[in-house]
Amino acid sequence: MDHAIRDFERHLKVERNVSPHTLRNYLSDLAAFHAHLLSKKVASDQKQREQSDEISLSSSDLKEIDYLTIRGFLAAQRKKGLSKTSMARKLATLRTFFDYLVRNKTLNLNPAKQVSPPKLEQHLPQFLNLDQACILVELPKGKGWRVLRDRAILETFYSTGIRLSELVGLSEEDIHFASGTLRVFGKGRKERIVPIGSKAIEALQLYLKARPAGAFGLFSNHRGGCLTTRSVSRIVKHYLKQIDRPGASPHTLRHTYATHLLEGGADLRAVQELLGHASLSTTQRYTHLQTDHLMKVYDESHPRKP
Numbered sequence: 386m387d388h389a390i391r392d393f394e395r396h397l398k399v400e401r402n403v404s405p406h407t408l409r410n411y412l413s414d415l416a417a418f419h420a421h422l423l424s425k426k427v428a429s430d431q432k433q434r435e436q437s438d439e440i441s442l443s444s445s446d447l448k449e450i451d452y453l454t455i456r457g458f459l460a461a462q463r464k465k466g467l468s469k470t471s472m473a474r475k476l477a478t479l480r481t482f483f484d485y486l487v488r489n490k491t492l493n494l495n496p497a498k499q500v501s502p503p504k505l506e507q508h509l510p511q512f513l514n515l516d517q518a519c520i521l522v523e524l525p526k527g528k529g530w531r532v533l534r535d536r537a538i539l540e541t542f543y544s545t546g547i548r549l550s551e552l553v554g555l556s557e558e559d560i561h562f563a564s565g566t567l568r569v570f571g572k573g574r575k576e577r578i579v580p581i582g583s584k585a586i587e588a589l590q591l592y593l594k595a596r597p598a599g600a601f602g603l604f605s606n607h608r609g610g611c612l613t614t615r616s617v618s619r620i621v622k623h624y625l626k627q628i629d630r631p632g633a634s635p636h637t638l639r640h641t642y643a644t645h646l647l648e649g650g651a652d653l654r655a656v657q658e659l660l661g662h663a664s665l666s667t668t669q670r671y672t673h674l675q676t677d678h679l680m681k682v683y684d685e686s687h688p689r690k691p
Contacts, residue, residue, distance in 0.1 A: 386419060386422070386446065386447050387419075389447060389486060389491065390412075390415050390419065390482075392485075392489075393411075393415070393482055393485050393486075394408070394411075394412060396485060397411060401573060402573060402574045403572075403573060403574075404550060404554075404572065404573070404574065406550050406614070407572070407573075410474065410478070411478050411481070411482075414474065414475045414478035414479070415478060415479075415482060417458075417462070417475065418458055418475070418478075418479060421457075421458045421461055422446070422450075422454070422458075425457075426446070447486075447491070447492070448492060450496055451496045451499075452496045452497070452499035452500050454496065455476070455479060455496055455497050455500050456500055458475075459472050459475065459476065459500070459503075462475060469503040469504070469505050470505060472502075472503050473502045473503055473505060476497060476500060476502050477502070479497040480495065480497040480498060482497075483495040483496060483497050483498075510637075510640035510643075510644070510670055511632075511633060511637050511640060512637060512640040512641040512643075512644040512645075513628075513630065513633070513637065513638070513641045515645065517628050517630070518543055518638075518641055518645070520628055521539060521543075521624055521625065521628050522536065522539045522540050522543055522584070523536075524539075524624045524627055524628075525539065525624070528595070529595070530592065530595040530596050530597065531607075533588070533591050533592040533595050533596075534592050534596070534604055534605075535620055535624070536588045536591075536592070537585070537588040537589045537591070537592040537604070538552070538604060538617060538620060538621065539621065539624060539638075540582075540584055540585035540588040540589075541555075541567075541581065541585050541588070541589065542621070542635060542638040542639070542642075543585075543638050543641065543642060544581050544582040544584065544585035544642075545567055545569070545579050545580075545581050545585070545642070545659075546579070546638075546639045546642030546643055546646075546659060546660055547567070547569050547579065547639070548571065548636075548639060548661075549614050549617060549618060549635045549636065550614055551569045551570065551571055551661075552604070552617060552635075553602075553604070553611065553612060553613065553614050553617055554570055555567070555569070555602075555603040555604070556602060556603050557593065557603055559603070560581070560586075560589060560603075562586055562589075562590070565580055565581055565582070565583065565586060566578050566579065566580055566581060567579050567580075567581045569661070571661040572661070572663075575661065577658070577661050579659055580659075597609060604617065617635065618634060618635055621634065621635045621638070622634060622635075625637070639660070643656055643660060643668070646659070653665065653668055653669065656668055
């Protein structure tokens with residue numbers, strides 16, 4: 386199985402060109418499944434248990450995996466306290482992995498397709514109202530390059546709705562100041578062009594003028610290295626706490642961007658393109674316009690309003 390996972394990793398890197406974050410998730414899920422299979426193999430044989438360092442999974446072991454094996458793995462993960470969302474992701478990883486093995490004729494059937502994913506609770510996306518969003522982006526004050534960087538990060542998130550991983554992957558060459566557009570590489574390194582507002586453009590220009598020379602990447606740390614997703618998340622959450630939204634995250638700004646576009650009358654298909662969603666059903670989560678906004682539209686528009 387080790388060989389199959391290495392081949393699959395190569396497939397993800399070369400053929401599918403997945404992002405480093407997605408690759409880590411795939412490999413982490415497969416490592417957990419591999420460890421589960423090894424533990425079951427050790428437990429089934431007392432002699433092997435005493436020589437567990439030498440135990441491995443052969444190609445014949447791989448072919449013996451069925452839907453019951455996968456259900457057992459998910460049940461074990463559940464006992465460890467994993468959420469339904471994490472379990473659904475692990476099942477999706479296994480489906481993709483076994484699909485690859487079927488296409489390569491290593492297996493005849495995909496056993497993961499016989500397992501239903503856990504039912505997930507549908508949560509409406511959290512978002513900031515207009516006042517909160519405006520206050521948030523103006524919180525970083527001062528002329529130091531770190532403050533200007535933080536302001537540029539917040540303005541870029543709210544102005545473009547890009548993902549955290551997409552923001553971290555930006556370079557100065559991705560910004561077209563004259564046209565007010567940003568080149569973004571989304572999931573699967575799929576490229577898209579998104580508009581970026583004048584306030585964000587101004588914040589980026591001020592930051593770039595103040596940024597220390599020789600910095601790597603667009604948004605850099607004090608050592609000149611590129612900020613990680615964890616660092617950017619920590620920065621954003623720091624300011625979100627100041628507007629009394631401690632549970633919010635960078636993704637909240639993406640939700641806010643989409644919600645405010647729709648409230649402003651944007652077409653759902655256009656928002657889908659801007660967000661880089663492959664499916665319109667994903668974008669439809671953002672049609673939860675606030676009741677007061679809907680009532681305002683009704684009061685202003687309906688000829689026979691109460």
